[in-house]
Amino acid sequence: MSSNNLQINFERLKADIEELSEIGRAADLGIYRTAFSDGDMQARKWLKEKILSANLEHYQDGAANVHGRLNWNNEQSSIMTGSHIDTVPGAGHLDGALGVVCGLEALRVIKENNLNLNFPMELVAFSDEEGSFNGMFGSQALTGDITPEWIHSAKNLDGSSLMDAMKKQGLNAMDALSAMRPANSIKAFIELHIEQGPILDSKKVPIGVVQGICGLQRWEISLKGVANHAGTTPMHMRNDALQGMAEFVSQIDRIIEEHGSEISVATVGRVELLPGAANVIPGEAIFSLEFRDTSEAILNELADAFRLTLSSLARRRKLMFEFSVASDIKPVSCDDDIQATISETAQNMGYQYFSLPSGAAHDSQKMAAITRAGMIFVPSKSGRSHSAAEWTSWDDISSGANVLLNSLYQLAK
């Protein structure tokens, strides 16, 4: 196969990435293309023009997902690729955008080469992946996961609604209910994305073959002791809630080692002490715990271990322990055949590759509900993401785009 490898037009791809990165840019503060903002709408217009000038068919569904179609007919199922072009506030130029522009380039190369295809091909840019409103709006609409209530309740941090934001741009959010695609209309989906983690960068490997997307549980935990005067309460007469929390935080590595997998992670990222004064012993510590893995069984085992550690230290320290589960998102496996296609393609093209999980959420995890889904990762410099400091070398981008192109062609031909 090596001799038959297709090649992306690197200069064209690079120019597209650079053009798109100027849309919504606020000088050195990064890119602002939050969903349905003017920057986002301008990027959609840019993408539409690129699709049309590549002689692909432009289609916008009810969720305002932008599609570019090759050999489209309404009878055959398609090979789909894509990601999103909306961003977090102050974003870098790659998250989401890279997968859309590389997908566009892949379809362009296949179109230009007049290659015979057994299946139509489809590029997609999903709406509001980043969650300016509820998050993964476009892919959830496409996979039939949203309801009228979901649409009505979707609000951003300022309290403004998805309904109003779309209306301002001449769109009707309720149309998203019509965007649902029958399961058999998509034969396979591949998303290329930056890793947003440090693994490929630290291993100097350009291609990541994603095994699955981590599920997660997010807990809100409270340990309650007794607030007391920090000067007059002897050490042995204290019920210090922070001491309990510190013991728990110090046990996280042990719990991951004993009950997790090699890829399990757990984080306490938010802490509030009450009353929270330097001269008062903390009466209550309220904190988040988030843990992720690609295996639901391991997530459940970790949950048991965290609960056991918390309840036993609380009993010993005479603290009251309460928790609630704020999020419980199931892990998703990537399709084995698609993983194999990506691996073989990388191998044939002479690129090193490495199998790894995705710790971050992606539209692919929604797509996996209705089709075979896979992901290609390229390295993120120092794992940086959701920041203007996000960076991937042009060599790695070129390698990733070529693996995407040839993997898609393998599936479509």
Add this chain to the structure above:
Amino acid sequence: MSSNNLQINFERLKADIEELSEIGRAADLGIYRTAFSDGDMQARKWLKEKILSANLEHYQDGAANVHGRLNWNNEQSSIMTGSHIDTVPGAGHLDGALGVVCGLEALRVIKENNLNLNFPMELVAFSDEEGSFNGMFGSQALTGDITPEWIHSAKNLDGSSLMDAMKKQGLNAMDALSAMRPANSIKAFIELHIEQGPILDSKKVPIGVVQGICGLQRWEISLKGVANHAGTTPMHMRNDALQGMAEFVSQIDRIIEEHGSEISVATVGRVELLPGAANVIPGEAIFSLEFRDTSEAILNELADAFRLTLSSLARRRKLMFEFSVASDIKPVSCDDDIQATISETAQNMGYQYFSLPSGAAHDSQKMAAITRAGMIFVPSKSGRSHSAAEWTSWDDISSGANVLLNSLYQLAK
């Protein structure tokens, strides 16, 4: 001496405590007599009337400290007692007020009995002990610790100034500079106060003989790591600032045991994580550390041990460690002779007593700079203080008031 013991008039004392506790009371929210508020001014007026009706001489100095004087002359040094009648917001009925009312009762009993005295006696209610503005205003003015700059800069949490607050009540804050007393004008000072801690209550001992008032150091500490995505950053590639803080908090007991005294205490009461989101590894932990002891040498040894632990764990964990000293208050010893007088008095009256430090700050620590100072503690139920739940049994109050009365008489006769 036992047969010669003076006795307070318990019913009169109880009535005074109850009357004063109604001034500034906001139903079940507790008492609001913050310094120079209308409640505070009403309490001063009440105290003035009590002083005059006991045939004591009323005097208000430039810092608006209220004095009640017995056998006063401007030549002899006085035996002084007192505390403060201002409160924190939502206070109980005893903090400060008890020491003033018991002091008043002591002078009344001595006056009524026409006892011969070698020294004049003096009751004082110090202004703004609680720090509605800068704190310990009255005792610092009396001991010559304040300057015009201090007075100008004294502001409360709302930003309103001591100058304005006093002006509204017809007082001139600058007059406080005239309140300074020569060191030889006071022969001894005794303050009765509730313990504000749990020691006497847990030991069921009515009288505490205070050995000294703890000094304290308060630090602002920062541990800096790297904020990163909680899903994509493997456990072994993290620089989690909270993990460093948790290790430190878990070492506090060990450090107190190895480097502190039996009475040393240390507290982390305030924590801020940055960026402080459930899905981001903490990049920085900013927290307070406060430690107290009655020995300056021990405070210094604790400071060294805390610094060593923080700097070595930061080095091992690749965190950046910085701290600043926000407060450094030297400990104060109570006068040995006055401690002995209080202990002997309690012994002679058949009350159990126990020597202990004061973990909280008091006007006495300022007074110790210009005279021999001592303190008598009575139990605080469960150590509660600065709260409407503050409580001491009438029996314990009666015991404390009698020990104060007879100790003062021993010093003055």
